[in-house]
Amino acid sequence: MTGGMRRGLTSYGDAQFSLFLRKAFIKAMGYSDDALERPIVGITNTYSEFNPCHATVPQLIAAVKRGVMLAGGLPMEFPTISIHESFAYPTSMYLRNLMALDTEEMIRAQPVDAVVLIGGCDKTIPAQLMAAASANVPSIVLPTGPMLTRTHRGERLGACTDCRRYWAKFRAGEIDQHEIDAVNARLAPTAGTCMVMGTASTIACMTEAMGMSLPGAATIPAVHAERLRLAEASGARAVGLAQSGPRPDAVMSPKAFTNALTVLQAIGGSTNALIHVTAIAARRGVRIDLDSFDALGRKVPVLVDLKPSGQHYMEHLHDAGGLNAVLRELRSLLHLDVPTVSGQTLEEVIAASEINPIQQVVRSIGNPIFPSGGIAVLRGNLAPGGAVIKHSSATASLLNHTGRAVVFDSLDDLAARIDAPDLDVTADDVLVLRNAGPRGAPGMPEAGYLPIPKKLAQQGVKDMVRISDARMSGTAFGTIVLHVTPESAIGGPLALLQTGDRIRLDVDSRLLELGVSPDELERRRAQWKAPALDAGASGYRRLYLEHVLQADAGCDFDFMVEAALRDVAPVAMG
Ligand code: FES
Numbered sequence: 425m426t427g428g429m430r431r432g433l434t435s436y437g438d439a440q441f442s443l444f445l446r447k448a449f450i451k452a453m454g455y456s457d458d459a460l461e462r463p464i465v466g467i468t469n470t471y472s473e474f475n476p477c478h479a480t481v482p483q484l485i486a487a488v489k490r491g492v493m494l495a496g497g498l499p500m501e502f503p504t505i506s507i508h509e510s511f512a513y514p515t516s517m518y519l520r521n522l523m524a525l526d527t528e529e530m531i532r533a534q535p536v537d538a539v540v541l542i543g544g545c546d547k548t549i550p551a552q553l554m555a556a557a558s559a560n561v562p563s564i565v566l567p568t569g570p571m572l573t574r575t576h577r578g579e580r581l582g583a584c585t586d587c588r589r590y591w592a593k594f595r596a597g598e599i600d601q602h603e604i605d606a607v608n609a610r611l612a613p614t615a616g617t618c619m620v621m622g623t624a625s626t627i628a629c630m631t632e633a634m635g636m637s638l639p640g641a642a643t644i645p646a647v648h649a650e651r652l653r654l655a656e657a658s659g660a661r662a663v664g665l666a667q668s669g670p671r672p673d674a675v676m677s678p679k680a681f682t683n684a685l686t687v688l689q690a691i692g693g694s695t696n697a698l699i700h701v702t703a704i705a706a707r708r709g710v711r712i713d714l715d716s717f718d719a720l721g722r723k724v725p726v727l728v729d730l731k732p733s734g735q736h737y738m739e740h741l742h743d744a745g746g747l748n749a750v751l752r753e754l755r756s757l758l759h760l761d762v763p764t765v766s767g768q769t770l771e772e773v774i775a776a777s778e779i780n781p782i783q784q785v786v787r788s789i790g791n792p793i794f795p796s797g798g799i800a801v802l803r804g805n806l807a808p809g810g811a812v813i814k815h816s817s818a819t820a821s822l823l824n825h826t827g828r829a830v831v832f833d834s835l836d837d838l839a840a841r842i843d844a845p846d847l848d849v850t851a852d853d854v855l856v857l858r859n860a861g862p863r864g865a866p867g868m869p870e871a872g873y874l875p876i877p878k879k880l881a882q883q884g885v886k887d888m889v890r891i892s893d894a895r896m897s898g899t900a901f902g903t904i905v906l907h908v909t910p911e912s913a914i915g916g917p918l919a920l921l922q923t924g925d926r927i928r929l930d931v932d933s934r935l936l937e938l939g940v941s942p943d944e945l946e947r948r949r950a951q952w953k954a955p956a957l958d959a960g961a962s963g964y965r966r967l968y969l970e971h972v973l974q975a976d977a978g979c980d981f982d983f984m985v986e987a988a989l990r991d992v993a994p995v996a997m998g
Contacts, residue, residue, distance in 0.1 A: 427666070428464050428498075431535035446535075455498075462498040463666040465659065466536030468527065468552065470543055472506035477545035477624065478568055479615035480646055487652040488540050488566065491659025497537075497666065499659065504530055507547045509870075509897075516547045517895065518867025520700075521972070521981055522964055523551035524558075531559040537666035540658055544568030544616070544646075546623040546898070549631055550700035554980065556636070556672045557707035562665035563672055564765045565637040566658045567628040569646035570738035571616035576607055582620045583612045584899040585731040588873065596881040616646025619738045620731040622898035626693030627700060630684040632747045635675045635764030639773050643742035661765065670763045673708060678995040679759035681705045683770065685717055685997065686757050689724040689797025690750060692733030692816045694898025695906050696870075698799060703978030705995070706985040713994030714801045714810045714976055718934065720997045721797025726816045727753055727787045732901040733816040734793050736785050744783035748774055753789055802905060804936040805945075806891075806917050806927065809909030809976050815931050817901040819887040823931040825903075826939075827854040827889060831923045834859045835871055843878040851880055854889045854927045858918045861893035861911025862972045862979050863957055866965075872896035872906040889929055891936070893918055893975075905929065905936060907975035913955055914974075920948040 429450070433442035447460060467488050471481035485501055492499035505523040507516045531539055541552040544567050556563035573580050586607075594604045617624035628642035638658055644651045665671075681701060688697050702712040727750060730736050741747075751758065751774050760771035768776070787793055798816040815823055830853045832838040838857055841847055849855075855874045862868045872894040876885050890904045893911035910916035917938060921927075926939035938945075957969055971981040978985075 427537045428462065429460050429535055431537065432533065459498050462496060463537045463663055464535055465492045465497045465499050465662040465666060466531065466534060466539040467499055467501045468539065468541050468543070469501050469503045470506040470548055472508070474511040475506045475508040475545060476612065476615060477508060477617045478506055480568055481542055483652060484542055484566060484568065484655045487655035488542070488659035491656035492663055494656070495660040495663035497663035500534070500536065502530060502534060507551070508545050514865060515867035515869045517862075517869070517979065518968060520547040520551050521968070521979075523548065524554035527552050527555035528558045531555060531561050536561060538562040538564070538662040540564055540566055540662050542566045542568065544624055544628075546627070546696065549627045550704060553631065553636065553704045554707050557676055557704055558984070560672050562662070562669055563636070564658050564662050564665060565631050565641065566655055567617070567631070567637065567641055569616050569644050569648075569651045570619040570625055571612060572614045572645050572647060572739055573619055573737050574610045574613040576610050580737065581607065581610055582731055582737050583618045584622065584897065585620045585901065587611050588900055592876065592881065592886070595875065595878055596884070614647050618899055620899050621691055621693055621728065621733065623694040623696040625738050626688060626691065626697040626898055629691055629693065629747050629750075630687055630697060630701060633687040633751065634680045634684040635762055635770060636672070638766050639748060639777060640746050643738055643746040645739050645742065661767070664767060665765060670765070674763055675765060676704070676708050677762060678710050679762050681710055681712065681995060682720075682997045683758050683762065685712070685720055686724050686754060687747070687750065689721045689799060690726060690754055691728045692726040692730065692794065692798035692814070695799055695812050695814050696895055696898055698812060699895070699907070699975055699979055702976070703980040706978055706980060706989055709988040709992055711989055711992045711994045716994060716997045718801035721799060724754070724757055724797045725789060725792030726794035726798050727789065727792055729785050729787060729793050732899060733798060740785045743780065744785035745778060745780045748777035749780065749783065749786040752777070752779070753786060800931055800934060802929075802931070802934050802936040804938070806921070806936045806938040807908045808917070809974060811905050811908040811936055813903070813905050813931060818903040822887060822889050822903040822929075824929070825889050826926060826928045827852050829854050829856050829921055829923055829925045829927050831856045831858065831921055832874075835865065835869065838871070838874065842875055845879060847877055847879070849877050849880065851885045851888060854891060854929070856918070856921060856927075857892035857894060858912035858921070859955060861913055862974060863969060864893065864911050864913030864955065866957070866969060866972070868895050868975065868979065870895050870897045872904050873900040873902060891927065909974045909976045911974065913957060915949075915952065915954060917945065919952055920945050922948075
């Protein structure tokens with residue numbers, strides 16, 4: 425036997441001594457020789473008191489361990505970084521690559537024959553999948569699962585689409601302090617991830633579609649007993665993966681990534697997920713191309729009626745049959761012959777799933793929520809490397825709009841001026857935020873949902889065209905152009921924009937154009953001074969600033985993907 429305790433021995437120049445020493449130490453934990461001869465299933469522990477989305481991780485770990493032991497394996501839990509959206513300074517995106525490095529190296533360093541990756545909050549599963557793709561040890565993802573909902577004055581609330589909606593009402597003076605406090609206490613009523621189709625739910629759905637988690641993993645509510653049974657089954661299945669695979673390189677194939685991106689379009693998923701999947705795929709040497717993703721969106725309609733594109737929540741999608749109800753409807757657009765960690769092909773998984781004939785959450789292809797996919801890719805002289813818009817949750821009348829730019833130079837500038845009574849702005853203008861990209865902020869904050877200027881909000885303005893090199897929470901909504909690439913901090917055209925310039929957004933034509941002549945742009949470029957990007961940084965911050973890639977390349981570190989992508993053509997989708 426070469427696996428288990430014999431895997432990856434610490435190097436002393438005498439392998440037998442290394443094993444002897446390892447066993448001597450691990451026996452201090454009370455393990456028997458019988459236990460130490462079993463296949464070892466590592467279980468990531470991402471519990472943190474700063475991470476309510478992961479509050480149930482201890483119970484999930486206990487259930488995974490039960491499954492591993494019932495299947496004859498030895499479960500070994502180990503800690504990794506945990507990232508929560510609201511407790512990650514400067515941003516969770518800044519830390520995603522650190523979590524990926526941490527998880528990958530811990531999988532490599534420790535003698536695990538397979539690993540159960542328990543994640544949930546937005547950046548955690550992407551980081552874990554990046555790690556699994558690089559380490560290529562048999563892996564199965566167990567999401568923590570979505571929160572349940574609550575109501576406020578008879579209206580159902582969801583984190584965090586309704587966080588933004590109620591905050592906008594408060595800013596506009598429509599509700600008072602007392603009411604916003606009451607809402608604050610009701611938005612996140614249970615443990616688990618945000619229960620709308622935000623980034624966490626989107627990634628969980630794409631992971632299941634990709635074949636990296638068991639059926640039902642994306643939608644079972646975090647606090648349902650069914651999720652503990654899923655955890656037990658994931659543990660048992662991990663023992664099977666340890667013995668006979670498939671490994672991540674067999675599951676995370678170009679076809680599987682295309683399936684995941686098809687699902688992203690069909691669920692009206694988060695724009696963030698596109699960045700994450702691009703990064704995960706690159707780790708497997710698969711290049712995701714923005715234009716073919718956009719072409720995919722022209723033939724895949726939004727089928728899932730969930731906030732922020734629709735009206736329901738994740739618990740309703742689960743009752744409707746979960747992701748399998750979506751996959752069944754998308755059958756003609758998916759690659760069905762791909763393997764999954766369940767041991768079945770995707771076709772077999774769909775065939776075995778339960779059908780709910782009276783559900784109203786997943787529409788048919790002939791009767792979609794939105795006629796095309798949720799996300800469109802824009803190009804033009806303002807975004808030569810691309811930009812994205814979630815047009816399924818935008819205002820239809822603004823999708824073809826020309827307006828005057830009102831430019832904010834940074835997050836600080838935005839905070840200082842957006843509510844100023846003398847801000848020169850009208851509802852027809854285009855709000856622009858720059859220096860909020862992967863390097864500029866740094867960490868590409870979810871600041872793309874620029875607030876409506878207070879004086880306009882008080883006049884009843886609910887949406888405006890907003891453009892930035894930042895990201896946006898998957899739970900947000902509005903006519904918002906994101907991920908403008910290249911970002912302004914490295915000299916992208918956004919850096920040359922001036923208040924008063926005309927900007928044309930034409931989503932049908934996929935255009936984002938700046939109405940300024942090339943000569944004038946060249947004149948401005950000659951005068952542009954690059955912002956100082958923390959030249960004296962050290963440690964992780966320096967690593968990040970020197971190596972982070974742009975949004976169209978997934979914001980991974982260049983040294984993680986350059987070799988894998990050398991001479992690789994973009995994946996053909998469809
Ligand atoms: Fe963790 Fe929304 S804050 S999933």
